[in-house]
Amino acid sequence: MQSNKHYSLFLFLLIIGGVFGHAQEGKIVPLPIKAEQDTIIAPLLTEAELLKNSKNDSTAVDTVKTKPPLLLDVIKYKATDYVRLNQKEQKVYLYNEAEIQYQDTELRAGIIVMDYVKNEVYAGRIKDSLGNYSQLPYFKQGQNEVIPDSIRFNFDTQKAIIWNSRTEQQAGLGQLGSDAMKVYADVTKKENDSVYFLSEAKITTSTDTINPDYYIRIRKAKFVPKKKVIAGYSNLYIADVPTPIAMPFAYFPLTVGRAAGVMMPTFGNQADRGYFLQDLGYYVPIGEYADILVTGDFYTNGSWGFKTQSIYSKRYKYSGNINFRFENLVTSQKGFSDYSLTKNWNIQISHSQDTKASPNSRFSASVNMGSSEYYRNSLQQRNLPSTQNNTLSSSISYSKTFPAYPSVNMSLTATHSQNTNTKAIELTLPTLQASMERIYPFAKRDGIKKGIIQNINFQYDLSAANKISTTDDDFLKSEMFDGAKMGAKHTIPITTNFKVAKFFSVSVGGSYEDVWTMQTYDKSYDNDLEEIVTDTVSGFDRFNKYNFSASVGTTLYGTFNFGEDKKIQAIRHVMRPSLSYGYAPSFEKFYDEYIDGDGDVVQFTRFQNTLYGSPSLSKSNSLSFSLANTLEAKVRDKDSTATEPKKVPILSNFNISTGYNFESDSLKLSPLSVNGGTSILDSKMSINFSAGLDPYAIDNNGTRINTLNVKNGGSLFRLTRANFNVGYSLDSEIFNKDKKKEKKDENPYDYVAQSGGRTDDLFGRADNFQDNPMNESKEGEDVENPIYGTKIPWNLRLAYSASYSNSARQNEFSSHSLMFSGDIELSPRWKVGGSSGYDFKGKGFTLTQLRFERDLKSFVMRFNWTPFGTYKRWYFFIGIKSSILKDLKWENRSQRSR
Incomplete structure (x- = not known):
């Protein structure tokens, strides 16, 4: 506060002046002078003149500056x-x-x-x-x-002088998120609102503010809150023990939000490619809603690669990411017999639109395409789980709804499917789908529809596509368009439905199709070449076809009550039988003929192998039957406060279907198809199965003959195929009845999932420790255990799959494997895990991975090991978990031998 002396003097003078003024007031005597009117009249000045005069007035501005x-x-x-x-x-x-x-x-x-x-x-x-x-x-x-x-x-x-100061700064580093950096200093001098000078300071991200497990000791530094720390000589201390990791000067960014910066690389050595730098790059934020990260890999033998990654998001509008990776792989040296140069690439795009952005239109994209050998030959360890994926698929779609009656839904889609084993690629560029809503011409739009006539309805559907079939070698070249197929299909279905005897639902209808194509195929026999020649005829052509169908179905319920005092109170069985009939005439007018080398007349249609198929030469007249079943039990709830019994599914679905072809001259019965599934053990185990049962026998060559299998000395049906899948997951929480397991939020940008791999770790876990920090929620937490017992959290996942084939008496398992993965927390901060599998058909182990993890509070240590197989490798990593100082790390790895 200021001194009060000046105010006291002013108050004293004010009082004295007031007293003297009051004393003189009583002695004033008025003078007897008569007032006269002044003859001088002041002129009226305009606003401009007043401003002019005020500028010329030398007394208008006081040149004496008053001290605030x-x-x-x-x-x-x-x-x-x-x-x-x-x-x-x-x-x-x-x-x-x-x-x-x-x-x-x-x-x-x-x-x-x-x-x-x-x-x-x-x-x-x-x-x-x-x-x-x-x-x-x-x-x-x-x-x-x-x-x-x-x-x-x-x-x-x-200004201020601060002794033993402790401050915390929230620093954000773009895609890496934000962390709290603690700054301690023995003596701090505050120069102004934005500059501090530190002496004998410590910088750490440890949550322990009293005894940090690590820190960077700084002798002198300039500290600008929320911006930066510029320091002189600095070195790393771990548990108060100095390490040789030191820098003559240092710069620590503390910018809140996203900031551009260099991404530090990882160092290593690979036997067949030499020393390398991986993930050296630069991060740049783009505006408020997007960013881009560019990184590169460099090997001493000449191999290199680069990756660009961009994430964008705007609330209530859209979000997505784009990843592109290119690798130039050199094996051995030029002049050697094993020298090779391959170029692999992969692009991933994910885009989703918020439903609030536009209710009548939507754009989405999910793209994963590239070289077939990309994941198997990739330089990056993060691609290990994706080596077991054999299919890459993509889809980009735009849909729009025109809500005016009758409403129309339209979608434009581009798709991509790639088999990495055969290197076959299927593209649709694009596919147009449009449909008009169902119209009831004999009923009011908002009224209740009753009877056959009022339920008559029709709609219009359009499907058009441009399909391309190519290979990995011709992809993105002009040759990929060779053999492209274009066409369109117009469909008008007409149906009606009604009830019969209150319990049977009957549906009757038909469908008309008009198919357009931009190319047809003419066939002829060349006597000189002695072979059938197929010529592609470019140009518009069309054919039409129609069919008739009817179906009847009902629902049957059966309940078996055992009593409310029993543990199983009742079992409920629901059956939904359905009988369908279909008829389509023959379309011989679209068929032509040619004479082959034997002089026989061969019928063919020019629409064969076109995009939407060809009209049928034979008449179709068939009957099909299906039966859907569900079976569930009512079980008394263990919770005494529950008022209703608990429903437990015994069979979630069990379906049977077959058919009969009236027009076929033989083998009129279709094989019986059976499939079903259920979940048991409180939905911890899922079971799915399917099978094919053929009523006809086969000859010695494995060909079906028109003789029932039971008449050939066999059983009623012959098992031709079967498939059985079981998935089981359990953990230590299932034995804790009081605590419910919290479901982890899924990462929308999970790299393995976007690559087409499994979302679980049955195929292994990606060795990318920078993108997957270990259980950050536990950082700084001290888990207490009882003295005479320790809680050991664990989890286990099992997947068993078996496929049986016996269509031609081969009686073999086409695939038979067991996969498993699990983790065990030996202590609150020690975790071991692994994933593997055994192929019973191939008699060998699948991709096997062992994992060891140690949470050191501020640090994380990991060791991943693939002990054998094609992808044999190991990886060791220890580093700071905080994204601010994540470059303080040490890692070592081996690469799989080629």
Whole structure:
């Protein structure tokens, strides 16, 4: 506070002046002078003249500058025990829970001493009789907070000296998220609102503020809150032990939000490619809603690769990401027999639109395409789980709805499917789908429809596509368009439905199709070449076809009650039988003839192998039957407070279907198809099965003959195929009845899932430790265990699959494998896990991976090992979990031998 002397003098003069004024007032005598009107009239000046005169007035502006007051606001202070004013020292003493507030500055401490002459405050701790300190000072100015042992602050100059300060800065590094960096200093000098000078400082991201498990010691530094720390000589300390990791000078960015910067690489050595730098790159934010990360890999034998990754998001509008990777792989050296040069690439695009952005239109994309050998030959360890994926698929679609009656839904889709084993690629560029809503011409639009006539309805569907079949070698070349097929199909289905005897639902209808194509195929026999020649005829052509169908179905319910006092109170069986009939005439008018080399007449259609098929030469007249079943039980709930029994599925679905062809001259019965599935053990185990049963026998060559298998000395049906899949997952939480397991949020940008791989780790886990920090939610937490017992969390996932083939008496398992993966937390911060499988047909283990993880609070240590097989390798990593200092790490790896 300022001195009161000036105010006292002013008050004294004011009182004296008032007294003298009052004394003279009673002695004033009016003069007898008569008032006369002044003959001089002042001229009226305009606004412009007034402004002109004011500029020329030399007395208008006072050249003497007044000194602004030093204190611009009232200082508020208080304390719990006492507030004592010492006039001799001109200080105010505040003790126990003392507080001072001045504008945006707040100071709290155990004891505060305020000098109201110098406008300075000193704040410190309170020491009790045992020598323990409490009520550390808390200093806040604007958004900056400091917790020191003591502080000296001047309100006039805004400067301060701080002893043993502790402050926390939230620093964001773009895609890597944000972390809290703690800055400690023995002595801090506050120069102004944005600059601090530190002496003997420590920087760490450890959550332990008393004894950090690691820190970077800085001798001198300049600290700009929320921007940067510029330091001199610095070195790393672990558990207060200095390490040889040191820098002559250092720069620590503390920018809040996204900021451009260099991405530090990883170092290593690969036997067949030499030393390398991986993931050296640069990160750049683009505007407010997007960013881009460019990284590269460099090998001493000449191999290189680069990757670009961009993530964009706008709330209530859209979100997505784009990944592109290219690798130039060199094996061996030029001149050697095993030298090779291959170029692999892969692109992944994901885009989703928020439903709130546009209710009548939507654009989405999910793209994963590239070289067939990309994942198997990739330089990146993160691609290990994707080596077991044999299919790449993509889809880009735009859909729009025209809501006016009758509404029309339209979609435009481009698709891609690629088999990495055969290198075959199927593309549709694009596919157009359009459909008009169902119209009831004999019923009111909003009325209830009854009877056959009112339920008559029709709609219109359009499908058009351009399909391309190519290979990996011709992809993105002009040759990929050779053999492209274009066409369109118009469909008008007409149906009606009604009830018969209250319990049977009957549906009757027909469908008309008009198929357009831009190419047809003419066939003829070449006598010189002695072979059938197929010529492609370009140009528009069309054919039409139609059919008739009818179906009847019902639903049957059966309940077996055992009593409410029983554990299983009832079993309910639901059956949905359905009988369908279909008829389509022969379309011989679209067929032509040619004479082969034997003189026989061969019929063919020019529409064979076109995009939407060809008309049928034979008449279709068939009957099909299907039966759907569900079986569930009502079980008394173990929870005594439950008012209703619990429903437990026994069979979620069990379906049977077959058919009979009236027009076929033989083998009129279709094979019986059976499939079903269920989940048991509180949905921990899922079971799915399917089978094919043929009623006809086969000859010695394995060909079906028109003789029932039962008449040939066999059973009623012959098992031709079967498939059985079981998935089972369990963990330690299933034995904890009181605690429900929380479901983890899925990462929308999961690299393995976008690559077409499994979302679980049955095919292994990606060795990309930078993108997958270990269980960050546990950082800094101390897990307490009972003295005579330890909780060991664990989880296990099993997947069993078997496929049986016996269509021609081969009686073999075409595939038979068991996959498993699991993790065990040996202690709160020790975790081991692995994934593997056994192929019973190939008699060998599948991709096997062992994982060891150690959470060191601020650090993470991992070791992944693939002990044998094609992808044999190991990977060791230890580093700081915080994204700010993630480049403080050490890693070593081996690469699989080629």
